[in-house]
Amino acid sequence: MSEMYDVILVGGGPAGLTAAFSAQQNGAKKILVLERDREPGGILQQCVHNGFGLHHFKEELTGPGYAQRCYDLVKDLPEVEILVDTMVLEVRKDKTVCAINPKRGVMELHGKSIILTMGCRERTRGAIRIPGTRPAGVYTAGAAQRMVNMEGYIPGKKIVILGSGDIGLIMARRMSLEGCKVQAVLEICPFSNGLTRNIVQCLNDYDIPLHLSHTIVAIHGKDRVTGITAAKVDDKMRPIPGTEFEIDCDTVLLSVGLIPENELSNGLGLKMHPLTGGPIVDQRRETSEPGIFAAGNVVHVHDLVDFVSDEAEIAGKFAAKAALGEAGGAARDLAVTTGDNVRTCVPQHLRLGADAEKVRLFMRVTKPMRGKLKLSVMSGGEEVFSKPLMIAKPSEMIAVDLPEAKIASLSSELVVSLTEGK
Amino acid sequence: MERKTDVVVIGGGITGTAILAALARLDLSCVLVEKEPDIAAGTTKANSAILHAGFDAPTGSMKAKMNVEGNRLYYELREELNLDIEWTGSLVCATTDEEKAQIEELKARGDANGVPGLEIWDGDKARGKEPNLSQKICAALWAPTAGICWPFGMAAAFAENAAENGAEILRDCEVTGIRAENGGFAVETTQGTVQARFVVNAAGVFADKVAAMAGDTSFSIHPRKGEYILFDKTAQGKLVKGIVFPAPTKTTKGILVCATTHGNTFIGPNAQEQDSREDTAVTTPGMDEIIAGAKKLVPELPMGAAITEFAGIRAVSDTNDFIVGESKTVKGLYHAAGIQSPGLTSAPAIARLLADEIAKAAGAKAKADAKTGRPAQPIFRELSSGEQAKLIEKDARYGRVICRCETITEGEIVDAIKRPCGARTVDGVKRRTRVGMGRCQGGFCGPRVIEILSRELNIPVPKVRKDGADSYMYEEKLGGGRK
Numbered sequence: 038m039s040e041m042y043d044v045i046l047v048g049g050g051p052a053g054l055t056a057a058f059s060a061q062q063n064g065a066k067k068i069l070v071l072e073r074d075r076e077p078g079g080i081l082q083q084c085v086h087n088g089f090g091l092h093h094f095k096e097e098l099t100g101p102g103y104a105q106r107c108y109d110l111v112k113d114l115p116e117v118e119i120l121v122d123t124m125v126l127e128v129r130k131d132k133t134v135c136a137i138n139p140k141r142g143v144m145e146l147h148g149k150s151i152i153l154t155m156g157c158r159e160r161t162r163g164a165i166r167i168p169g170t171r172p173a174g175v176y177t178a179g180a181a182q183r184m185v186n187m188e189g190y191i192p193g194k195k196i197v198i199l200g201s202g203d204i205g206l207i208m209a210r211r212m213s214l215e216g217c218k219v220q221a222v223l224e225i226c227p228f229s230n231g232l233t234r235n236i237v238q239c240l241n242d243y244d245i246p247l248h249l250s251h252t253i254v255a256i257h258g259k260d261r262v263t264g265i266t267a268a269k270v271d272d273k274m275r276p277i278p279g280t281e282f283e284i285d286c287d288t289v290l291l292s293v294g295l296i297p298e299n300e301l302s303n304g305l306g307l308k309m310h311p312l313t314g315g316p317i318v319d320q321r322r323e324t325s326e327p328g329i330f331a332a333g334n335v336v337h338v339h340d341l342v343d344f345v346s347d348e349a350e351i352a353g354k355f356a357a358k359a360a361l362g363e364a365g366g367a368a369r370d371l372a373v374t375t376g377d378n379v380r381t382c383v384p385q386h387l388r389l390g391a392d393a394e395k396v397r398l399f400m401r402v403t404k405p406m407r408g409k410l411k412l413s414v415m416s417g418g419e420e421v422f423s424k425p426l427m428i429a430k431p432s433e434m435i436a437v438d439l440p441e442a443k444i445a446s447l448s449s450e451l452v453v454s455l456t457e458g459k
Numbered sequence: 460m461e462r463k464t465d466v467v468v469i470g471g472g473i474t475g476t477a478i479l480a481a482l483a484r485l486d487l488s489c490v491l492v493e494k495e496p497d498i499a500a501g502t503t504k505a506n507s508a509i510l511h512a513g514f515d516a517p518t519g520s521m522k523a524k525m526n527v528e529g530n531r532l533y534y535e536l537r538e539e540l541n542l543d544i545e546w547t548g549s550l551v552c553a554t555t556d557e558e559k560a561q562i563e564e565l566k567a568r569g570d571a572n573g574v575p576g577l578e579i580w581d582g583d584k585a586r587g588k589e590p591n592l593s594q595k596i597c598a599a600l601w602a603p604t605a606g607i608c609w610p611f612g613m614a615a616a617f618a619e620n621a622a623e624n625g626a627e628i629l630r631d632c633e634v635t636g637i638r639a640e641n642g643g644f645a646v647e648t649t650q651g652t653v654q655a656r657f658v659v660n661a662a663g664v665f666a667d668k669v670a671a672m673a674g675d676t677s678f679s680i681h682p683r684k685g686e687y688i689l690f691d692k693t694a695q696g697k698l699v700k701g702i703v704f705p706a707p708t709k710t711t712k713g714i715l716v717c718a719t720t721h722g723n724t725f726i727g728p729n730a731q732e733q734d735s736r737e738d739t740a741v742t743t744p745g746m747d748e749i750i751a752g753a754k755k756l757v758p759e760l761p762m763g764a765a766i767t768e769f770a771g772i773r774a775v776s777d778t779n780d781f782i783v784g785e786s787k788t789v790k791g792l793y794h795a796a797g798i799q800s801p802g803l804t805s806a807p808a809i810a811r812l813l814a815d816e817i818a819k820a821a822g823a824k825a826k827a828d829a830k831t832g833r834p835a836q837p838i839f840r841e842l843s844s845g846e847q848a849k850l851i852e853k854d855a856r857y858g859r860v861i862c863r864c865e866t867i868t869e870g871e872i873v874d875a876i877k878r879p880c881g882a883r884t885v886d887g888v889k890r891r892t893r894v895g896m897g898r899c900q901g902g903f904c905g906p907r908v909i910e911i912l913s914r915e916l917n918i919p920v921p922k923v924r925k926d927g928a929d930s931y932m933y934e935e936k937l938g939g940g941r942k
Binding site: 124140188193 | 688689693737738739740741742743745746763765766767768769844847848851852855856857858859860863864866898899900901902903905906909910920921924925926927928929930931932933934935936937
């Protein structure tokens with residue numbers, strides 16, 4: 038099988054489906070979504086809780102509900118073909134996609150544009166080097182979530198959760214609802230890495246203790262987890278001797294971070310950003326390789342799928358334009374860099390032509406801040422944009438729109454920073 | 460259940476399986492008993508995975524003889540059993556004049572042990588081979604015959620070959636007693652009694668306990684733990700492509716930096732004497748120690764690319780040498796005990812030696828129709844796209860990738876379960892196919908592998924185990940419970 042497509046999407050989660058729809062809306066005629074799972078929708082299918090869609094669909098949906106909305110956008114479109122159970126093994130610079138599935142075997146597909154929408158994966162026990170034995174009963178929160186919500190099994194009855202990322206918090210509530218006892222959530226940072234609403238709704242409402250500045254210093258048990266030793270950590274996140282205490286449990290769930298899944302991007306030799314862990318993109322979500330775009334968690338990990346959809350719409354639109362030869366030139370290439378208190382900002386650069394459009398910046402701050410804050414975007418010593426904020430947390434991505442009028446006149450690099458007001 | 464056989468081999472590690480494969484080529488019936496749910500579940504699964512050249516052990520020791528002979532045999536077995544071995548050669552690095560004198564001593568010992576091709580290199584030549592080595596390294600001992608290997612795969616290969624030749628392998632089968640009976644032995648196990656003329660003790664860290672059950676208390680085994688950190692494939696460019704040792708200490712070959720046959724790299728092991736024969740916990744001081752040790756060889760370690768840590772227990776005998784051969788006190792009992800490093804390398808030599816002794820004692824001859832190989836094991840990621848297409852056409856399950864990090868298909872997983880002495884646990888599948896060994900460490904594929912095991916073994920999901928006897932992974936939702 039060797040065919041030419043306008044746009045090929047690698048990954049059929051919310052990013053891939055939304056980008057496919059956007060590409061179709063912008064004129065692409067032959068669009069292919071490749072999904073390795075048995076059905077499209079991505080990880081949302083196992084996120085049976087609600088709280089999705091408030092920004093993008095303006096209503097509250099469950100994860101599967103949100104996934105269904107994304108699927109509904111494209112399922113009846115003749116321009117969009119979806120292949121499930123299909124694994125992409127390689128994407129080449131000439132925009133050939135090598136994939137396999139049980140029905141069609143080995144496929145070589147060709148796209149005028151490619152959009153990378155592979156999502157992200159969970160950081161593991163090994164990556165954070167938790168000492169102790171290696172018994173059954175230690176799972177990433179996402180793997181356990183799949184078993185509980187999709188396969189119908191529980192990982193154990195007495196649970197300790199390491200990491201207060203959103204998946205960990207959601208699983209604390211989920212396990213409580215399943216009748217299990219969640220003994221504690223431990224967080225190595227002095228602040229939680231989850232959304233505030235999840236701290237309230239998933240821990241406080243269930244009287245689950247959250248130990249900030251704590252970590253697991255040993256996992257016990259030969260064949261199955263029998264308990265853990267916890268300890269307080271200092272400001273360099275090293276365990277403080279003498280602060281250890283034991284917690285009885287049969288299960289440890291890890292929610293210690295997400296990593297953009299970029300094996301294919303690395304295989305392509307795309308320029309990557311060391312802090313986001315994803316490809317460097319411009320405002321159209323085009324990577325360092327012409328005609329290859331990226332959107333969603335593969336670019337940078339989002340906390341809300343709504344922003345994934347926003348970003349996917351952008352990528353889909355410009356991938357379609359590129360495929361149709363309507364991309365337009367880019368006379369200016371301006372870097373977007375981070376200043377005070379801003380850790381990451383996507384896109385990392387703007388490639389601007391005659392047809393300036395509004396540009397949305399997605400950023401994460403370095404530490405929790407409160408008070409009279411000011412988010413500013415400077416260019417050539419002048420303020421292009423500013424916005425007052427009351428609160429900023431590393432766990433909550435900030436999105437701002439730079440107005441069209443300002444974009445047209447930009448001529449030097451942009452610096453994004455967050456400062457405390459007087 | 461009662462069984463009757465010529466030989467019982469106790470222990471399904473690399474030593475036991477190699478012995479079983481050698482015995483199964485004789486006209487003897489043999490049974491291997493392993494207390495864990497799968498073979499290769501002890502020291503064999505957690506060691507440096509190196510086929511040593513043979514310059515470490517004192518000349519004339521059993522370790523030296525078995526090492527050099529075992530290394531040579533693996534050159535033949537690699538083809539015969541399709542073993543995962545890369546003959547990378549090894550470097551022992553010196554950073555001071557004192558250490559340089561030490562490696563010169565090692566070379567002299569190696570020459571005396573019969574190790575071919577040893578050379579002393581200067582630091583630059585060593586860095587020419589391994590560019591990330593420390594500038595402080597001033598000399599190195601190059602041993603071209605050393606190699607890296609896949610120990611689980613090798614133990615599985617021995618077991619499969621043995622099974623092809625009629626040997627029986629009982630897993631989840633712990634020996635609880637050994638009695639002398641009818642001029643032979645009655646070996647009591649958790650799966651009933653096995654009557655046998657000969658018993659081979661390859662019980663690893665429990666070898667002294669097994670010997671004592673049969674009435675031989677002539678030696679004791681001391682557990683020595685070694686911890687490791689494994690790095691993702693992407694980090695290999697910053698580490699090494701082969702085997703790099705420091706100058707050795709009295710007790711160990713030191714903390715090394717070493718590649719694996721699948722493109723990963725590890726650092727370790729340290730050497731921690733302990734009482735427990737089963738405590739494989741990794742510790743913070745242990746990890747700090749191996750990081751510090753490895754930095755002496757490769758100063759810039761990509762710690763962010765670490766994907767897992769583990770520890771193994773070496774079985775050190777009180778003679779500090781291998782104990783191989785018939786027991787001095789119990790006739791018909793044969794030991795392969797105290798098999799610490801270089802045990803992996805020595806396994807085929809030990810197997811040959813014991814099989815020869817037992818053949819002589821039993822008056823056994825080689826089976827006329829003994830098979831030398833094992834069933835082919837398709838490895839999808841290593842095939843050309845044409846071969847991949849053909850394989851998927853034949854069996855569609857090869858078109859479904861289960862492990863994304865390592866590109867392992869459902870076809871390979873089912874094969875691993877259905878092979879002779881096939882996988883019965885999640886880690887057993889992992890050890891035969893590498894499923895879950897990549898950077899996500901089973902985060903995505905874990906639930907899928909459980910589902911496939913449940914289906915292929917026809918057991919409910921809550922009966923699927925990770926590795927050890929009681930390592931059940933998931934339970935029925937409350938109200939159900941494990942049945």
